[in-house]
């Protein structure tokens with residue numbers, strides 16, 4: 298029964314994340330299982346919730362107003378600029394930058410760091426899944 302449930306979860310995630318490589322699909326699937334564990338009413342990751350996470354400003358560690366947009370801009374096909382170091386950041390959208398969302402280790406590392414920059418805490422599984430769903434579908 299559990300095997301069947303897992304198999305159907307994998308099948309659903311394959312349909313929703315068909316442009317992601319296997320490694321990333323597995324990551325998204327792990328987030329989905331965790332999100333469901335945290336919240337039994339969770340059904341799927343949501344673009345609109347992800348957009349809100351990406352665009353809403355919060356007070357950062359230095360008392361500054363900061364959002365994901367501050368460094369990545371609101372056009373994810375454009376280059377951004379790191380608010381803290383002033384270094385150029387290549388586009389976040391996988392349609393503009395083929396390297397994006399190909400290496401799970403990088404994605405995990407930067408989600409952890411960037412959620413901390415903006416929200417002063419790590420994102421939940423649902424928040425991470427929502428924001429990735431937003432970024433990969435916005436184009």
Ligand code: HEC
Nearest residue numbers: 364365368379380386387397398403404407411412415428
């Ligand atoms: C202070 C600047 C800054 C802020 C704010 C910021 N980021 Fe980033 N982000 C970076 C940098 C720097 C990198 C790593 C350099 C690179 O990958 O080009 C990065 C990389 C990423 C990656 C890695 C993508 C990949 O495939 O490697 C993701 C995903 C990401 N950011 C999402 C977010 C989200 C979501 C937020 C808001 C919660 C956010 N970022 C806020 C600077 C920032």
